[in-house]
Structure formats: C-alpha cells, structure tokens
Amino acid sequence: MLWTGVAQAADPMYPVAAIPAALKENAYAVIRDHETFFDVKSRGEAVYRVHYAVTVLDKRAKDYATVVVNYDKLMRFKSLSGTLYDAEGKVVERLKKSDIRDFSAFDGFSLYSDNRIKVAEFQREQYPYTVEFEYEWDWRATLFYPEWAPQDEENLAIEKARLVISMPSGMTLRYHENVPQPTDRTGGEAGDPTSPLTRKVETQDGKHVHTWTLQDLSPVKREPFSGSFEQYVPIVRTAPVEFEVDGYAGDASTWASFGQWSNVLNEGRDQLPAATEAQVKALVEGTDDPYEKIRRVYEFMQGKTRYVSIQLGIGGWQPFPASEVDAKGYGDCKALSNYTKALLRAAGITSYYTLIAAGADETDMLVDFPSRQFNHVVLCVPLAADTVWLECTSQSNPMGYAGRFTGDRHALMITPEGGKVVHTPVYDAQSNRLSRTAEVQLQASGHATAHIKTVYTGLQQDSYHRVIHGETHDEQRKWLYKRIDIPSFEINNFSFEEHKARIPEVTEALDLTVRNCAASSGKRLFLKPNLMNRFDMRLETKSERRGDVFLSMSFLDADTIRYRLPEGYKVEFLGEGAQFQSAFGRYQVDVSQEGDQIVYMRTLEMKKGQYPATRYKEFAEFCKNVSKADQLQLVLVATE
Structure with a gap:
C-alpha cells in the first residue's frame, strides 16, 4: 500500500502511551505518522496528498491542532479530512464539512491573486491529544515538486515519516538530500548505516516509485549562532526534468534550460510606448557615464511606480508587460524589474532579469541542483569593470544597494542563452x-x-x-x-x-x-x-x-x-x-x-x-x- 489514509477503525489509534520515552524528552509534539505522496501523471499533471498524525503534548504545540491548506487554479483543492483523538487513542471528534472555512489568501498588498486557503481546527484543552489530517490537490504546476522536511521545528520529534514519489516510465526524478553529518547528529546521505534517512526505488504498475523513510528522530534544539536550521534536520528536495506550468513547458535539468523557460515567459513583454522611450532618452542626455544613466533611470522608475503583488496563475512567474506597468504605475517584482530593464535599454544600457531567494534569513540557493528555489526578481546590470544591482520594488533604496534582503547570495541571471548563476554583492566590515x-x-x-x-x-x-x-x-x-x-x-x-x-x-x-x-x-x-x-x-x-x-x-x-x-x-x-x-x-x-x-x-x-x-x-x-x-x-x- 502506498497510502494509508485517515483511520476510520474503532480501535484506538495513536495512544500516547505507545510513544517511546526518548522521543517525548524535550518534545512539545511528536509526529506519529507523516506521509507525503506525489503521483506524477504526466509532464503537466500530478496528484499531491499529505497525511499526518501529531500528538500535542502541551499547549506550546497547540498550533498543530490547526490545518491550513493553500490552493489556486494551478494547485486545485480536492479534499480535507481530520480526526481528533484523546490520550488513549479514542476518537473525540471528526471534521465536518461545516468546520472547514474558506478564505481569500489576502496579504494586504496583492492586487491580483487567486490564492485561497482552507482552514480547520480542533479545540481541546485537555493535553495530551492527537490530531490527524489528510488533504489532497490536483497539481497543475509541475515545476513545484515536493520539498520534504517533516521535522521543521525545534522540540518536535518524529516517530515515522515517509515521502513517496511515483514517476511515469520515461520521466526522470531529480533529488537532493540534506542529511546532518555525524558530528551534527546522525549520519551521511541516505543509505549510510548511520543515517536516519533511507531511500529505495521500485517498480509498481509500470511506474518508478521512489520512497524515503525517517524513523525515531528525537527533538532538535537550535544552538546559538547556528545559522540555518537545515544543518540539523533531514530534508529531501525533489525536482523534475520536464515540467509544465499553465501551458508553458520547460526543462529544469540545467540552469541554462531553466532560464530558457523564463525567457519564453518574458518574450515580447519588454516593449515601451514610443513616448516613454523618448522621455528616457531625454532623461540621460548630456552624460556618457553609465552609472549616472542607471541612477537617473532608476530614480525615474522609483518616482513613477509602486509595488503590488501579482499572484494569479502563471502571473506568479510571468511579468506584466512593460507597457502596462508604464500606463498603470504599479507592478510586482517581476513586472517592475522587467519595466526597469526596458527603460535601461532605451537609455542604451543592457541589463538582465534575475531570479533570487530574497530575505535576510533565506537560505542560499543550491547551485548544483537546478530547480525552483526563488521568491523574488531583481535586475542585474553588468558593466565593463563592475556590476550594478537594482531592487526595483523599493521607492527609497539607493541605486546599486542590495542590503540584507538580497545581498551575498547566489542568483540566476536570465540571459538570451539561458540561466547563469551569479553572486550578489558581499558587504565587508569596512562597508558595515x-x-x-x-x-x-x-x-x-x-x-x-x-x-x-x-x-x-x-x-x-x-x-x-x-x-x-x-x-x-x-x-x-x-x-x-x-x-x-x-x-x-x-x-x-x-x-x-x-x-x-x-x-x-x-x-x-x-x-x-x-x-x-x-x-x-x-x-x-x-x-x-x-x-x-x-x-x-x-x-x-x-x-x-x-x-x-x-x-x-x-x-x-x-x-x-x-x-x-x-x-x-x-x-x-x-x-x-x-x-x-x-x-x-x-x-x-x-x-x-x-x-x-x-x-x-x-x-x-x-x-x-x-x-x-x-x-x-x-x-x-x-x-x-x-x-x-x-x-x-x-x-x-x-x-x-
């Protein structure tokens, strides 16, 4: 069986007394069973199911009694079910359809968004107890394969967890395993006898089934100056070779091919009205200094536009046309970067749309694992002896300053030849x-x-x-x-x-x-x-x-x-x-x-x-x- 589903039997399920004592030590919650199942049907379609049961030991972990399921037109919601058990494993309550609330996932700054969420929760003050949830999507955005990190918080233990990905014959699954080193906690890569992570591949009904399993993981406590939590916990990232998002097919096997897909999305969207091109040419008249040209264009863009988020279907990856941004005066990071690129081209300056994982605490991209690892777009302007980076969503940033948000990390610059891995500015002690x-x-x-x-x-x-x-x-x-x-x-x-x-x-x-x-x-x-x-x-x-x-x-x-x-x-x-x-x-x-x-x-x-x-x-x-x-x-x- 690939899938267990939410238990329906009358027999006790997940009694707290069955949890090994070692897992409860320093734990606020224990994941009793966690299964993620991703069944790829074709280049552009998959079924994505998640099932988990977690025992909440005290009120510090009460958030696990709430489930939130995001969905939109590319990840179509199919079902959500849940069960609440007492400490002995007896059913206390099952989710009813009326218990599941549906909201627009409004974030306060998205102008266009089809993101929605399903929310359900169990209310219980008698600890410990166990909640079990299962939900499923029809997946139409196969660039997004699972990133599996079941132990994603401190003071969380895992009794058992499993990731199952089923691939059609002729399609290739790519993966990257992050397993703590022996000096950290356990072992090396999956298959190492000292590793908590096991992996196997088998054939079932003509499909290749990849299974990763974790078992008996004690809670992790973050240490001072420890950087990313990832150095302590197992993580499996998966990615396709061929994929499709809203009718746009692509190849993620290399960064170059991934960048070509982005080029297809952006094609023809960098055209400006003739009047705006003339305005830009007049703006930079009288200077041959490329820095001064960039500064004038950048500040022109800042004074003319404002940032809004666009989260509508392929709009999560494709910029609005530059002409539309020029007319309306707003756009998201993709649209504003694309617009600034068009303005600079009118000024005789070549620049490149660049994908990046932004945020002061964001983990740097894995340069050896081409995949979807980005949440933001900036503009890269290579010059003869220097490179200028432009954050196009800010109305106040100085030209060329990346800061904590996008500084000192890898990014994917989209060139006519495809994607190219680059690095943003590093700020040394004399700079700070x-x-x-x-x-x-x-x-x-x-x-x-x-x-x-x-x-x-x-x-x-x-x-x-x-x-x-x-x-x-x-x-x-x-x-x-x-x-x-x-x-x-x-x-x-x-x-x-x-x-x-x-x-x-x-x-x-x-x-x-x-x-x-x-x-x-x-x-x-x-x-x-x-x-x-x-x-x-x-x-x-x-x-x-x-x-x-x-x-x-x-x-x-x-x-x-x-x-x-x-x-x-x-x-x-x-x-x-x-x-x-x-x-x-x-x-x-x-x-x-x-x-x-x-x-x-x-x-x-x-x-x-x-x-x-x-x-x-x-x-x-x-x-x-x-x-x-x-x-x-x-x-x-x-x-x-």
Missing part, C-alpha cells in the same frame, strides 16, 4: 560601519548630558533606512527609546540625515539626558565609559557543540566618547585598555585622560563566516573577553 563620537558632561550627582553623533553605513543602516521612510517623527522617537542601550535616559532632541550611495549611510544626532550615567557612592563616582555599545554575551560551553558556528554579518564598530569631569572631581582609577584578536574578529579599547576629560576609544570588528563546531569554545572565549572588556569601570573622586 558604526562610527560614533560623543561629548558627555558628567555631573556630581552621576547624571549627565550627552551629545552623540553616529554614522551607520551598509547593513548597519538598514533598520534606520526603514524607520526613516516608514515611520512618523513620533514613531521614530518611540523606536529610539527601544533601541538605545542605556538603562535610564531621556531624548531631548534627535535627527537623521541620509546619504544615498552604493554603500549608503545614515547620520544620527542625539541629545540625551542620562540618569545615573555614573553610580554615586559617598565622594566617589563609578563610571563604565562604554556608554551605549556594550557587548554582553556569555555562551554556554559545557555541552558538546553539534553544528557549525555561523556569523551572519561582518561589521566594524568604532566609538570615541569624551567625558568632561564634574567640577571638583579627579580621576582616582583610570583602568587599563585591552587588545586581542582571533579568527572571529578583533577588539581594542583604550582609555586616557586629557586635562579635565576622559577619552574612551573602542573598536570591535567581527568577521562573517562559517566556522567548524570544533572552534565554538574559541568563539565563546572571544565573546567572553569582549564582554569583560566592555565592563571596564573607572573611579572618580571629589577633591574636597
């Missing part, structure tokens, strides 16, 4: 700077007034850019109160000044009243001179590290703070500076006295990278040393 100067007037009470100027560049200015363009002045003030790392203070005045460049920067000016800037005791003041950039991280090192250490961003912080002493006070203890470095970064702090002023200078540089688990203790030691040095304290004493 925090440069702060502060003048602080200490009072004998320990309170202080502070005038602070901070310049944030690159990735360090991203959140400021968002707040500048998305929040009112009052909202910005509230945001600063949450962000500034000083125990007790009042903002008297603040301002932001933005400088747009390929490495953008924001200058922040603050006038603060700082309460208890120094602790007062008798005739002494105890001052920690690191005013607002203390690194406080003590990492646990007793348990064995399983996963690699990931540092997600390189940065360089440089603080210079001048404290003017209260009248009648002198320095009793100045403290000592510190300097050290490692593979992870470098740190230096110096403190000195210049007349009636104390000058505190601190530099911290961190280096982005993936470091082996064997170096975790070294990283923890570096963090401990920085935290300790940042607690430097000096003593002032009254002279009278």
